[in-house]
Amino acid sequence: MQTTTGLKSFWKRLTSSRETTLFLVLALICVFIQLRNSSFLTAKTIEDMLKNYSTTITLSLGMMSVLLIGGIDISVASSLAFSGMCASLLMREGVYSSTLVMFLVSMAIGTLCGLIVGSVIAYGDVIPIIATLGLTNIFRGATYLVSDSQWVSAYQFQSSFKQFAQTKTLSFGLVNNLIFISIVCYVAFFIIMRWTRFGRRIYAVGSNPEAASVSGINIKRIKLVVYTMAGSFAGLTGAMYTSLYASAQNDMALGMEMDVIAACVLGGVSLSGGQGSVVGVFLGALTMAVISKALPLIGISQFWQRAIKGLIILLAIIINIIAQRVLLKNQLKEREI
Amino acid sequence: MAEHASHTIIATRKKTLRSVLLRWETLLIVLFIAVNVMNASISKNYLNVDNLFTAISAFLVRGFIAMPMAYVLVLGEIDLSVGSTVALSATLLGVSYNAGMPMGVSLLIALAAGALCGLVNGLILTVFTELSPMIVTLGTMTLFRGAAEIILGSTSTGGLHNCTWFYNVYYAKLGSVPYIFIVFCVLAVLFGFTLHKTTFGRYIYAIGSNRIAARYAGIPVQRVRLICYTLVGLVCGISAVFYGAWMGTIRSDIATGYELEAISMAVLGGISTVGGKGNFPGTVISIFTIGLLRYGLGLANVNTQTILMIIGGILILMVMLPNVISASTLKHAKVLRTKAGQKA
Numbered sequence: 082m083q084t085t086t087g088l089k090s091f092w093k094r095l096t097s098s099r100e101t102t103l104f105l106v107l108a109l110i111c112v113f114i115q116l117r118n119s120s121f122l123t124a125k126t127i128e129d130m131l132k133n134y135s136t137t138i139t140l141s142l143g144m145m146s147v148l149l150i151g152g153i154d155i156s157v158a159s160s161l162a163f164s165g166m167c168a169s170l171l172m173r174e175g176v177y178s179s180t181l182v183m184f185l186v187s188m189a190i191g192t193l194c195g196l197i198v199g200s201v202i203a204y205g206d207v208i209p210i211i212a213t214l215g216l217t218n219i220f221r222g223a224t225y226l227v228s229d230s231q232w233v234s235a236y237q238f239q240s241s242f243k244q245f246a247q248t249k250t251l252s253f254g255l256v257n258n259l260i261f262i263s264i265v266c267y268v269a270f271f272i273i274m275r276w277t278r279f280g281r282r283i284y285a286v287g288s289n290p291e292a293a294s295v296s297g298i299n300i301k302r303i304k305l306v307v308y309t310m311a312g313s314f315a316g317l318t319g320a321m322y323t324s325l326y327a328s329a330q331n332d333m334a335l336g337m338e339m340d341v342i343a344a345c346v347l348g349g350v351s352l353s354g355g356q357g358s359v360v361g362v363f364l365g366a367l368t369m370a371v372i373s374k375a376l377p378l379i380g381i382s383q384f385w386q387r388a389i390k391g392l393i394i395l396l397a398i399i400i401n402i403i404a405q406r407v408l409l410k411n412q413l414k415e416r417e418i
Numbered sequence: 419m420a421e422h423a424s425h426t427i428i429a430t431r432k433k434t435l436r437s438v439l440l441r442w443e444t445l446l447i448v449l450f451i452a453v454n455v456m457n458a459s460i461s462k463n464y465l466n467v468d469n470l471f472t473a474i475s476a477f478l479v480r481g482f483i484a485m486p487m488a489y490v491l492v493l494g495e496i497d498l499s500v501g502s503t504v505a506l507s508a509t510l511l512g513v514s515y516n517a518g519m520p521m522g523v524s525l526l527i528a529l530a531a532g533a534l535c536g537l538v539n540g541l542i543l544t545v546f547t548e549l550s551p552m553i554v555t556l557g558t559m560t561l562f563r564g565a566a567e568i569i570l571g572s573t574s575t576g577g578l579h580n581c582t583w584f585y586n587v588y589y590a591k592l593g594s595v596p597y598i599f600i601v602f603c604v605l606a607v608l609f610g611f612t613l614h615k616t617t618f619g620r621y622i623y624a625i626g627s628n629r630i631a632a633r634y635a636g637i638p639v640q641r642v643r644l645i646c647y648t649l650v651g652l653v654c655g656i657s658a659v660f661y662g663a664w665m666g667t668i669r670s671d672i673a674t675g676y677e678l679e680a681i682s683m684a685v686l687g688g689i690s691t692v693g694g695k696g697n698f699p700g701t702v703i704s705i706f707t708i709g710l711l712r713y714g715l716g717l718a719n720v721n722t723q724t725i726l727m728i729i730g731g732i733l734i735l736m737v738m739l740p741n742v743i744s745a746s747t748l749k750h751a752k753v754l755r756t757k758a759g760q761k762a
Contacts, residue, residue, distance in 0.1 A: 153552060201734060206741035210496060210552045211681070211691050215730035218678055222727030230721075339560050342553070352553050384571045388564025394557035395542070402546045 099349035103364045107371065114375040121378055128257060132246070134370035135259040136161075136318045136325065137337065141344040141366045142270050142359070143314030146307050148345055149287045151354025152202065152209040154308060157315045158337040159220035160194035165319030166224045169233040169329035178239045180324070187320035188313055194220060195312015199305040217338075225331050233329040246324040259321050266314075271359040283307060288355025336387075343390055344369045346397045369393075442688050442740070446700060450707045457714035464717070467594055475588065475596045477709030479664060480676050482602065482657045484683035485609045486650040488701045491684050492613070493643060494626045494693020495543075495551040497650050501676035502562035503535040507658035509566040512575030512668040521581045528662070529655040535562055536651015540644040547640070559677070566670040576667035588663035598660055605653075610698040622646065626693030675726055682733040683708050691737055708732075 115122045131138075140157060147154045168187035177183065194216075201212045235243060245258055252261040274280035285293040286303050294300050323329045348365025350357030372393070376386060457464045464470070483500050490497050511528035515521055535558070542554050579585045590597055613619040621642045624632040633639050657676075662668060687704035689696030708729065715725050 155556070201738065205734070205738040206745070207734060207737045208691050210498075211685070211737055212734060214498075214678055214681065215734040218675070218726040218730035219734075222723040222730070225721070225723040226727075230723075336560075339556065342556065346553070352550055353548075382568075382571075384567045385564070387567055388561055391557050391559070391561030391564050395554070395561065398549060398553055398557070399542070399546060402548050405548070 100358065100360050100364060103348065103361065103368065107364060107368050110368070110371055110375070114371070114379060117379040118375075121375065126374075128260070130370055130374040131260045131263075132257050133325070134366070134373065135257075135263045136322045136334070137340050137344065137369065138363070138366040139263045139266050139321065140314055140318045140337065140341050141348075141362050142266055143311035144338075144341045145345050145348075145350055145357060145359070145362045146283060147209075147311050148342075148350045148352060149283050149354060149357055150304060150307050151287050151290070151352075152304070152308070153342070153352070154198060154209065154213050154311050155338045155342075156194070156198055156213040156217035156220055157311055157341065158334045159217040159224070160191050160198075160312055160315035161319040161322060161334045161337065162331070163194060163220045163224045163227075163319070164188070164190035164316040165323045165333065166228050166233070166329045166331070168320055169238070169323050170228060172239065172242065173233050173237045178241075180239070180242045180245050183242060184317065184320040187323075188316040191316015191319060192309055192313040194315065195309040196305070198312060199308030202308060203301040203304040221331075228329075228331055230331060232331070233323075235327040238323075238327060242324055243327045246321075246327070259325060262317070262321065266317075267359060267363055274359055279306075284355055286354075339390060339394070340369055340373075341366075343394045343397070346394060346401070349401065351401070352398065443700065446686070446688070446703050446707065450703055450710075453707055453711045453714060457710060457717065460714060460717045464714075471591070471594065471596050471599065473713040474706070474709065475598045476664070477705075477712060478598050478602050479657055479660045480673075480679050481683065481705040481709055482605065482653050482660075483650070483676060483680040484687075484701055484705050485605060485698075486646065486653045487680040488684040488687065488689050488696065488698060489609075489613065489622055489646045490551075490650055491681070491689045491691060492622050492626045492693060492696055493646055494629070495643070496555065496681070496691075497539065497551065497647065498555040498677045499535065499539060499559040499562055500650060500654050500680055501673040502559045502566070503532055503651055503654035504658045504661060504673035504676055505670060506535060506562045506566045507532040507655045508662050508668045508672060509569050509575065509670060511658060511662050512578060513569055515578060515581070516575050521584045525584075525659055528658050529652065532655020532658060533648055533652040535654065536648040537644075539651070540647030543647065544640040544644050563670070570668070570670040572670075574667050574669040578662050578668075579666035584663050585666070586663075588660055601656075605656075606698075606702050610702070613698050618642070618645075623694055626695075628694075678726065678733070679708065679729060682729050682736075685733055686736050690740075 111122065120126060140161065143157060144154060164187045167190050168183050171177065171186060172183050177186070198213060198216055201207050201216065202209050205212070247257075249255060249257055249261075251258045255261070256264070274283070282293070282298050282303055285296070285298060286300055290300055319334075322334060326333075344366035345357065345362055346352065346365070347368055348357065348361035348363070350362060350365075369390075372389070373386065376389070377383060483504075487497060487500065507528040510531045511524050514527050515524040519527075539551075539555055539558055542558075543549060543551055586597075588596075588598060592600065613622065621632070621637050624635065624637055625639055625642060629639060658673075661672065665672075683705045684696075684701050685691060686708060687696065687698075687701030689701060712725055712729070715728065720728075
């Protein structure tokens with residue numbers, strides 16, 4: 082008897098935490114793929130996977146903060162392309178040759194894009210989906226305009242910039258530079274969200290805007306800052322993206338916003354705001370990366386990728402809702418007794 | 419005294435609201451004329467009836483979608499999956515025809531596929547009412563496009579023009595009026611009549627203004643929503659049929675960005691994105707305004723990316739404008755209120 086109740090409470094604790102459930106699912110997926118193709122769980126494959134998806138993984142943080150205040154930003158992929166393209170063009174023209182400056186310029190342009198998104202939403206009172214739907218086309222169009230519909234190819238970049246994505250200089254030989262940037266972002270974001278006034282305000286605005294407003298939080302300013310922050314992340318990932326592929330194309334990262342949103346909803350971020358954790362988003366992004374990497378490994382055609390991503394998003398949000406309903410029901414039941 | 423003050427406020431608000439509405443309609447017609455003048459100045463052949471109808475047929479293929487989109491926006495919701503639904507329906511049309519089915523059957527398959535896609539959206543949203551339409555339709559947008567990609571891969575399905583009567587669906591004319599224009603007019607009258615003159619239309623407005631109040635008033639909220647989303651899908655199927663007859667070849671990446679255009683058309687027509695507001699004639703005028711603007715920009719050799727940029731800009735400005743105006747009128751009303759208070 083005692084063991085069953087012990088087991089029950091253990092099971093309850095296990096399933097009540099979103100992160101542990103997701104972790105178990107992720108582990109199961111990994112084991113399944115490993116059984117189908119033994120080249121999956123090797124250090125090299127995993128490092129390649131993390132390197133190639135470091136952009137999606139990092140950008141998820143920006144989307145997470147936007148979803149936390151109950152908004153959405155489908156323009157991040159276009160801001161990524163625009164900032165990456167602008168910074169690459171300047172490098173091609175020889176304005177600067179340092180990788181660090183290129184990253185900073187890209188981030189600055191991304192921040193500007195985010196500032197535009199934020200002001201339209203916060204001060205123009207446009208609902209987020211309409212604002213970002215319009216702006217995603219504006220940023221993408223601007224990318225084509227500034228580049229005159231041409232690529233910036235590998236030979237036009239500084240070799241140190243191309244090397245950056247392949248070397249481990251930042252962490253003194255521990256992990257790949259791009260992976261290191263992702264890790265730093267996650268640690269910083271974890272601290273900000275958990276222990277700073279700003280982070281707690283984001284949660285407050287998301288869970289109950291009116292209460293937050295009454296308690297003296299300037300909602301419009303929080304909105305502006307959050308969308309600007311998402312833009313900065315887009316700028317950072319724009320630079321990462323161009324260094325990873327050693328080229329800047331006009332249609333780069335097309336549709337990446339869906340990957341990022343999928344990573345967030347998988348990680349348990351609520352779309353109505355106020356719910357979600359950095360660890361959850363990390364696991365969600367990791368799951369997306371594993372799935373994208375594993376599909377070709379177990380012999381599924383690349384043409385299935387998009388449909389599977391759509392299905393994952395739909396299933397994740399529906400499962401979230403069902404879990405919420407069950408939770409609510411159980412709470413009511415406990416109250417009755 | 420207080421009563422008197424509140425009366426003045428209501429009176430001033432009504433007046434300004436009416437004048438804003440008046441300005442909106444005028445603005446739309448002025449914009450429509452401006453677009454035509456611009457186009458006529460770019461090309462001398464623009465005002466030729468045949469040319470005009472060629473241009474109109476081309477944008478009506480996506481213009482159809484703005485009509486049910488207006489319904490969904492009046493509900494206070496959004497459907498982002500329309501472009502993908504068109505792509506999937508058109509894909510099924512082409513594939514089934516090339517598999518040896520008669521064109522009539524393929525056409526019905528396309529319409530059914532469109533309606534089914536809409537039904538899927540509607541069912542998910544009505545069974546799980548907590549979900550926001552934005553995220554669900556973003557998901558189905560990816561899913562439907564992905565399904566088209568699974569079916570076609572990177573190939574295309576063509577030869578649709580081998581069927582003469584199907585070719586005529588888009589290209590044939592009654593006198594000098596193409597059939598697609600006639601179909602559009604019939605549908606526009608149907609949609610407009612339903613929205614403004616039937617109980618169903620009033621239900622849509624009621625739900626858009628206040629969903630909870632609508633439910634307490636005994637309106638079958640979920641059924642109305644389900645019908646609206648299915649309608650969007652069905653009209654996407656119609657759009658897919660015309661697309662097939664127009665192009666003759668289908669790829670999985672067709673109709674991208676249709677959601678932006680359909681939403682822009684409805685919003686420019688004065689449909690509010692938060693629901694409950696807007697009228698249908700405005701939407702029809704703005705379908706033609708945006709369509710002809712697009713055509714004119716094409717005449718001026720502006721590339722597609724820049725055209726989408728301009729449409730995106732118009733969309734945002736049109737949503738921002740009334741908000742900014744109403745914010746200033748609200749400020750005005752506040753000033754009046756304080757003045758009335760001082761007098762009292």
